[in-house]
Amino acid sequence: MDKIELGQHILSRYNEDLEQLRTDVLQMGGLAESQLREALRALATSDSDLAAEVAKLEARINQMEVDIDDECNRTLATRAPAASDLRLVIAIIKTITDLERVGDEAHKIANIVARRGALDRGGIDGYRIVRHLGNVSLSLLHDALDVFARLDAPAAVAAVRRDRQIDEEYDAIQRQCMTFMIEDPRTIRAMIDLMWVARALERIGDHAKNICEYVIYMVGGRDVRHVAIEDVERQLGAQVAAGSAAAADAPSAGAGN
Amino acid sequence: MNDSVTAGVAGPRALVQDLSFYYGTFKALKRLNMPIADRRVTALIGPSGCGKSTFLRCFNRMHDLQPGARYEGSIILHPEDIDLVGREVDPIDVRMRIGMVFQKPNPFPTSIADNVTYGLRLRGMKSRTQLAHAVEQALRGAALWDEVKDRLHSSALALSGGQMQRLCIARALATNPEMILFDEPTSALDPIATAKIEELIAALREQVTVLIVTHNMQQAARISDFTAFMFLGELIEYASTATLFTNPSQKRTEDYITGRYG
Numbered sequence: 001m002d003k004i005e006l007g008q009h010i011l012s013r014y015n016e017d018l019e020q021l022r023t024d025v026l027q028m029g030g031l032a033e034s035q036l037r038e039a040l041r042a043l044a045t046s047d048s049d050l051a052a053e054v055a056k057l058e059a060r061i062n063q064m065e066v067d068i069d070d071e072c073n074r075t076l077a078t079r080a081p082a083a084s085d086l087r088l089v090i091a092i093i094k095t096i097t098d099l100e101r102v103g104d105e106a107h108k109i110a111n112i113v114a115r116r117g118a119l120d121r122g123g124i125d126g127y128r129i130v131r132h133l134g135n136v137s138l139s140l141l142h143d144a145l146d147v148f149a150r151l152d153a154p155a156a157v158a159a160v161r162r163d164r165q166i167d168e169e170y171d172a173i174q175r176q177c178m179t180f181m182i183e184d185p186r187t188i189r190a191m192i193d194l195m196w197v198a199r200a201l202e203r204i205g206d207h208a209k210n211i212c213e214y215v216i217y218m219v220g221g222r223d224v225r226h227v228a229i230e231d232v233e234r235q236l237g238a239q240v241a242a243g244s245a246a247a248a249d250a251p252s253a254g255a256g257n
Numbered sequence: 258m259n260d261s262v263t264a265g266v267a268g269p270r271a272l273v274q275d276l277s278f279y280y281g282t283f284k285a286l287k288r289l290n291m292p293i294a295d296r297r298v299t300a301l302i303g304p305s306g307c308g309k310s311t312f313l314r315c316f317n318r319m320h321d322l323q324p325g326a327r328y329e330g331s332i333i334l335h336p337e338d339i340d341l342v343g344r345e346v347d348p349i350d351v352r353m354r355i356g357m358v359f360q361k362p363n364p365f366p367t368s369i370a371d372n373v374t375y376g377l378r379l380r381g382m383k384s385r386t387q388l389a390h391a392v393e394q395a396l397r398g399a400a401l402w403d404e405v406k407d408r409l410h411s412s413a414l415a416l417s418g419g420q421m422q423r424l425c426i427a428r429a430l431a432t433n434p435e436m437i438l439f440d441e442p443t444s445a446l447d448p449i450a451t452a453k454i455e456e457l458i459a460a461l462r463e464q465v466t467v468l469i470v471t472h473n474m475q476q477a478a479r480i481s482d483f484t485a486f487m488f489l490g491e492l493i494e495y496a497s498t499a500t501l502f503t504n505p506s507q508k509r510t511e512d513y514i515t516g517r518y519g
Contacts, residue, residue, distance in 0.1 A: 008517050080475055082502050082514040221504030 014079055018088060021071055022149075025092055025099075028064040029145040031057065032102040036141060036204060039109040040134045043197065044127050051113035054106065061103035065096045087221060091214040095148065098207040102141060105200040105207075112193050124180060124187060126194050130201060133169045137201040137208070140166065144208040144215075153219040156212040157236060160229050166205035173198045268335070270295035270436060270466040271316075275330035276342070278311055280323065285311045287490045288330065293436070295335075298458060298467040300481035300498065302474055304513065308490040309470045313438050316341060316468065317355040318348035334435075353380070356429030360441040362421030364413035364428070369396075369405050372413045372424055376432040391431055398464075399427035400457050419450025426457060430465075437461065439469040443476065455480050474514055478502045486510045 009015045035057045042051035072093050075081060081089050140162055147156040177191040177198075216224050216232065224232045269292035278286040286308050293299055301309040311320070318341070320326040328342040334354070341351055353376075364372050373392045374382075382388060392409065396402040401423040405416070413424055422442060429437050439458070443451040458480050461467055471477050477484055478498060485495040486507075494501065494510040505511045 010516050014516065082474065082478070083505055083511050085515045086503060 017071075017075055017079070018081075018085060021068065021075065021089070021092055024064070024068050024071070025095055026145060026149055028061060028068065028096060028099050029141075029148065031061055031064065032099045032106065033138070033141055033145065035061065035103055036106040036109075036138055039106045039113070040138065042110060042113045043134070044131070046113065046117050046127075048114045048117050051110040054110035055114060058103055058107040061100055065100040068096050069093065084218070084221075087218045091218040094214050095211050098210045102204050102207045105204050108200045109197050112196055116190075116193055124190070126190055129173055129176060129194060130198050133166065133173060133198055133201045136162070136166055136169060137204045140205055140208040144211040147212055147215050151215060151219050153216050153236060156215040156219075157229065157233055159212045160209050160216075160224075160232070163205050163209040166202055170198055170202040268295050269293055270335055271341070272333045272335070273330075274333065276312075276315065276332060277329040278308075278315060278320070279325070279327040279329075280311075281325035285490050286315070289492045291485055291492060291495045293466060293468060294483055295466055296462050296464070297482040298462050298469060298480055299483045299485065300477035301468070301470045301485050301487060302472075302477050302513070303487035303493075305472075306489075307487040309487055310440055312487065313440055313468060313470050316436065316438055317352045317357055318342070319357070321348050353432055354434055355436045355438060356432065356434040357438040357440070358422070358425050358429055358442050361445050362418055362425050364416070364421050364424050366412070366414055368410045369413045369416070369424060370409040373427050373431050375428060380432070395427040395431040396424075398430045398461075399423045400453065400460070401427055417450070419446050419453060422446060422450070422454060423457065426454075426461075430461075434465060436466040436468065439467065439471075441470055441472060444472060451476075474502075486513060488513070 009018075035054055038050065038054045038057075042048070042054055072089050075089055079085075140159060143155070143159045143162075147159055174195065177195050180187045181191050210225075213224050216222060216236070220236065222232075222235065271293040273289050273291050273293070276286055276289045277284060289312065301312060303309050314320055315328065316332060320328075331343065332341040333339070334341055339346055341355075365375060367375075370389075370392050373395045374388045377388060377391055382391075393402060393406075396405060401420060404420060405424075413421065416424060422445075426437070426442075442458075443454050446454065455476065458467055458469065462482075469477075469481065481498045483495065484498045484501045486493045486501065486505075486509075488509055494505055494507045496505070501510065502514060505514065511517075
């Protein structure tokens with residue numbers, strides 16, 4: 001099973017509830033994504049007013065987390081979901097925690113910009129140092145939400161792989177910042193702020209990766225947290241192959257063993 | 258089918274092999290194959306008319322008197338390897354070893370104690386002390402002793418529905434069966450009586466192998482160790498309950514347990 005289908009419950013209200021939950025998550029994800037994009041824009045343009053605006057979005061994301069959590073609790077209590085429905089609800093509960101933290105990290109970046117303005121000191125363009133990391137994190141978050149919307153496990157695996165790029169980039173930024181600080185102690189304040197920004201972006205990559213892992217769980221029922229990505233790919237490949245084999249001899253798939 | 262069929266069943270108490278069952282020309286069960294794990298609870302789920310009760314009733318030969326009923330294949334009971342549905346096997350012997358509890362409590366219109374000792378007296382047990390001991394043991398086993406110990410000789414029909422059902426379980430337990438079959442034992446009971454029966458079934462598996470048919474999927478999920486999903490007389494999927502309810506391998510199982518069947 002590469003993808004799972006929702007819908008066609010006998011209880012149409014149940015269908016609607018689950019669909020609504022997914023829509024809410026995507027909406028919350030969209031909000032977190034735009035918060036991050038705006039925080040990065042504020043950083044690029046050293047616009048502390050924009051940064052202050054971005055920081056305000058935080059409360060809305062928090063509220064959405066509480067509301068969706070509530071709705072998940074209600075669904076668990078009243079519908080007792082099973083199999084893919086259960087996995088969907090569990091994955092949603094986890095996903096919104098990560099999205100809320102993405103919001104927190106974007107909020108941190110916005111706060112740094114609002115407090116400090118530009119991170120440029122001694123002829124160093126702070127934004128340029130983290131620009132690439134920011135773009136990769138933003139696009140990974142975007143992909144994670146896309147994978148969630150389409151319930152596409154193979155794409156989720158590919159996205160998980162990209163988190164490594166982020167980790168490598170983060171290491172490079174740390175080394176770069178240290179070099180600048182050694183060369184000119186007057187840059188220390190700006191470089192520490194920059195490292196906080198880089199750290200926030202790296203964490204956002206981790207949260208996006210987590211969301212992809214929940215999607216893999218939701219689709220195939222396999223918990224891939226703390227599993228090497230190569231093993232996941234192998235398992236998923238085997239699963240896909242087995243799935244098409246099972247479809248080929250579907251009539252005999254029942255009673256025999 | 259898949260690896261989960263044998264997974265976790267070290268020594269099955271019974272093995273269903275290519276079991277088919279006919280009501281006249283109608284084939285109600287189609288070549289079922291599954292193990293029944295020893296001293297574990299196995300649940301049978303599936304929509305109405307899928308053959309769960311027919312399957313359950315094969316185990317203690319309840320179809321024998323039905324004209325035109327015919328078994329094919331076998332249900333091998335370990336460790337003696339008796340074929341429960343074999344012609345040479347006496348249904349009375351089978352029922353001594355395999356008890357059954359039905360949907361509606363059906364105590365005999367006699368005293369509570371006589372209900373419990375019925376099977377033992379049928380077997381020729383006469384000693385009063387022995388019988389009294391058996392009554393207490395069976396009623397304790399069915400978690401009913403404390404409620405009825407002071408009125409063992411009053412009518413069983415004066416008990417509440419849940420108590421009657423537990424009395425039926427005590428009656429089934431009295432003959433020391435190896436396996437007990439439950440055919441929707443709680444569908445006529447309120448939630449509290451249901452909870453007591455579920456608790457009891459969970460405790461029973463220390464001593465006996467339990468096979469239960471239920472329409473309540475949450476009940477199957479709560480009390481069973483293994484679950485079999487049947488559909489139109491076929492066994493679609495057999496797996497550990499945890500697997501079947503979180504990640505079934507067959508689409509039809511998934512559709513049924515998530516309420517998409519229809």
